[in-house]
Amino acid sequence: MSLPFRITQQNSTSYMLLFLFLLLCLLLLVCDPCRGDHLFTICPGVSNYTSNSKFESNLKQFIQSIPSKTSPTGFYTTSLGSSPDQVYGLAQCRGDVTISCASCINNASLGVLKLCPFGKEATIFDELCEVRYSYQNFFSNMVYNGKYPVWNSTNQSVSDPVTFAEALKNLLGQLSNKAVGDAKSLFASGETGIGGENKIYGLVQCTKDLSSSSCGECLRYAQGDLVGCCSRRVAGIVLSASCGMRFELYPFFQESTDGNNKKGKTSKILIAACVSVAVALLLTGFCLYCRSQKKKEHKDNERSSHALLHELVISPHALIHSPRNIVDGSDEVNNQELP
Ligand SMILES: *[C@@H]1O[C@H](CO)[C@@H](O)[C@H](O)[C@H]1NC(C)=O
Numbered sequence: 525m526s527l528p529f530r531i532t533q534q535n536s537t538s539y540m541l542l543f544l545f546l547l548l549c550l551l552l553l554v555c556d557p558c559r560g561d562h563l564f565t566i567c568p569g570v571s572n573y574t575s576n577s578k579f580e581s582n583l584k585q586f587i588q589s590i591p592s593k594t595s596p597t598g599f600y601t602t603s604l605g606s607s608p609d610q611v612y613g614l615a616q617c618r619g620d621v622t623i624s625c626a627s628c629i630n631n632a633s634l635g636v637l638k639l640c641p642f643g644k645e646a647t648i649f650d651e652l653c654e655v656r657y658s659y660q661n662f663f664s665n666m667v668y669n670g671k672y673p674v675w676n677s678t679n680q681s682v683s684d685p686v687t688f689a690e691a692l693k694n695l696l697g698q699l700s701n702k703a704v705g706d707a708k709s710l711f712a713s714g715e716t717g718i719g720g721e722n723k724i725y726g727l728v729q730c731t732k733d734l735s736s737s738s739c740g741e742c743l744r745y746a747q748g749d750l751v752g753c754c755s756r757r758v759a760g761i762v763l764s765a766s767c768g769m770r771f772e773l774y775p776f777f778q779e780s781t782d783g784n785n786k787k788g789k790t791s792k793i794l795i796a797a798c799v800s801v802a803v804a805l806l807l808t809g810f811c812l813y814c815r816s817q818k819k820k821e822h823k824d825n826e827r828s829s830h831a832l833l834h835e836l837v838i839s840p841h842a843l844i845h846s847p848r849n850i851v852d853g854s855d856e857v858n859n860q861e862l863p
């Protein structure tokens with residue numbers, strides 16, 4: 525895009541700042557949901573591979589391939605090499621995650637190598653994705669080994685535990701049924717009111733190698749544990765190799781499967797901040813331009829002021845476009861997932 529005025533020292537500085545800021549915004553928007561905290565790692569440590577073994581090279585090949593292989597559908601399984609050095613691997617992003625999938629898988633897989641060194645099997649959970657590998661074929665086998673990440677030290681109790689526990693139980697039951705009923709995604713998110721403005725937001729997910737019935741079984745265990753630990757608390761999460769379940773008092777998922785778009789609060793604030801700063805910088809640029817034009821006493825009158833205004837007015841649109849794309853992308857996925 526050519527700038528509609530001659531670049532003076534001041535102008536070029538503002539534009540540099542503008543572009544740096546927008547770049548930062550874009551990075552934050554893309555990376556905000558993938559903070560990369562590893563929620564939980566399961567390293568059985570019962571069987572180890574050695575440096576420079578065939579198993580290690582198969583595993584590294586798996587790790588390198590998964591960010592790109594997983595992101596198109598959010599799910600990928602593969603097996604590499606042959607026994608006894610065979611690696612079975614699974615990578616999956618949470619059902620509501622689209623653009624952050626590859627980066628989550630990337631971080632999780634690097635994390636699992638670091639946190640389970642030489643393990644011949646391991647599972648790692650990040651907030652938005654899971655990576656699991658083994659020397660044994662585990663596909664389609666339901667494993668419930670419910671883990672509470674350190675997260676559940678969110679110990680705060682709710683004020684009306686009886687109503688809350690009842691609403692929570694109903695919500696988790698409904699979400700489980702919904703996930704089991706959608707064999708393609710084995711995922712559901714949703715919310716339920718608990719009086720006033722307050723709502724419980726819940727999410728359930730099985731790994732997509734499971735059958736619907738195995739998924740249902742896994743979620744029943746998870747619900748038992750989650751209700752057991754946390755039905756009087758403001759938040760709870762249970763993770764297992766084959767499924768996970770979580771609730772909060774705020775919307776923590778990107779979009780719900782029932783067509784109600786819910787963006788994270790942070791993204792909204794971030795978009796608003798980016799847009800207002802962009803507009804402010806553009807206006808400043810425009811004012812600087814006006815002043816320099818006045819000084820020059822309209823020496824170069826080649827552009828009509830109308831054309832200039834037009835360019836300045838449409839620029840903010842171009843800038844807002846990237847965040848909008850993210851929202852649009854979410855919509856697309858929603859539509860695909862609806863039957
Ligand atoms: C990746 O994970 C590490 C922990 O191993 C974390 O410190 C880092 O912030 C994460 N990076 C991104 C981009 O999420």
Ligand SMILES: *[C@@H]1O[C@H](CO)[C@@H](O)[C@H](O)[C@H]1NC(C)=O
Pocket residue numbers: 569570571572641642643
């Ligand atoms: C495998 O390695 C881990 C970490 O290096 C160690 O803690 C564990 O005891 C080892 N297991 C075996 C069976 O050697």
Ligand SMILES: *[C@@H]1O[C@H](CO)[C@@H](O)[C@H](O)[C@H]1NC(C)=O
Pocket residue numbers: 672673674675676677752753754
């Ligand atoms: C999470 O809650 C469960 C159930 O109360 C408990 O067994 C577990 O130790 C807790 N974990 C942490 C890290 O507090």
Ligand SMILES: *[C@@H]1O[C@H](CO)[C@@H](O)[C@H](O)[C@H]1NC(C)=O
Pocket residue numbers: 677679
């Ligand atoms: C959790 O709650 C119990 C009692 O409700 C309290 O004794 C404990 O200190 C709390 N732990 C944390 C980490 O807040």
